[in-house]
Amino acid sequence: MTYLTDKYLNPFTDFGFKKLFGSEANKTILIDFLNTLLEGEESTIVDLTFISNEQLGKQMVDRRAVFDIYCENEKGEKGEKFIVELQKSKQNFFKDRSVFYSSFPIQEQGQKGNWNFELKAIYTIAILDFVFDEDKEDKEKYFYKVKLSDVDTNKVFYDKLTFIYLEMPKFTKPLAELNTHFERWMYVFKNLDSLQAYPESLTNGIFKSFFAEAELAQLPLDKQREYENSLKYYRDLNNVIDTAFDDGKELGKA
Numbered sequence: 001m002t003y004l005t006d007k008y009l010n011p012f013t014d015f016g017f018k019k020l021f022g023s024e025a026n027k028t029i030l031i032d033f034l035n036t037l038l039e040g041e042e043s044t045i046v047d048l049t050f051i052s053n054e055q056l057g058k059q060m061v062d063r064r065a066v067f068d069i070y071c072e073n074e075k076g077e078k079g080e081k082f083i084v085e086l087q088k089s090k091q092n093f094f095k096d097r098s099v100f101y102s103s104f105p106i107q108e109q110g111q112k113g114n115w116n117f118e119l120k121a122i123y124t125i126a127i128l129d130f131v132f133d134e135d136k137e138d139k140e141k142y143f144y145k146v147k148l149s150d151v152d153t154n155k156v157f158y159d160k161l162t163f164i165y166l167e168m169p170k171f172t173k174p175l176a177e178l179n180t181h182f183e184r185w186m187y188v189f190k191n192l193d194s195l196q197a198y199p200e201s202l203t204n205g206i207f208k209s210f211f212a213e214a215e216l217a218q219l220p221l222d223k224q225r226e227y228e229n230s231l232k233y234y235r236d237l238n239n240v241i242d243t244a245f246d247d248g249k250e251l252g253k254a
Contacts, residue, residue, distance in 0.1 A: 008214040010193035012129050014068075015223075015230035017086045019213070022069045024050065026213055030069070032206045034082060036182050037125060037164055047074040048082075067101065080121040081105040089237055090130040098124050098163055121160040127189070131167045142170035142186070175199055 009016035069084035144165040148158040
């Protein structure tokens, strides 16, 4: 199992992502990560409840959606819903898919009888291992927060539907230049599997927990095999993408 030369999990694999962020045991890690992304919002997460990640439409003919992570803010009256998605490769109409997925938490809030249509806020967070074509020229911007806004005034028209996109390939800051908690999260997410030791400059305790959970050596043998399969799929996918890109360049030269 060649991956054991690495010290830490790759969080871009399905296994790594769900192990680090999608388990009840590591809920505090997800809460800290989400609260970092929500800075500037009214909401602060104290506790989360994981919800079934498979959602069905209201009608039999409706499509189903399977989220990577789906959870709800447990404390307080707001009860915001959070969809967290990891997208490893470029996908046509990914933004459309984000909007479609957000419709499921909206539908499930519908109530029979006398209902005033008040909705709880929905946040869709997408961690992208690629860059949208339309964003490639803006090499410095990797964090996008999108809400329904008036096109003339740019004022937020509706603040209960939010889409957050993280274009991970654009984040290139080295460890020594990290200034904010958000930047530290971006760094550890992007570089985790290439590190051989915990960076002592990451003094926040949540990162110590994160790195401890990410250690490959602490996985039982069956989980190591499961991770190996997940890592192989991720690497094969990247190889297919790289090959298609190279073939496209050669075709362009012809």
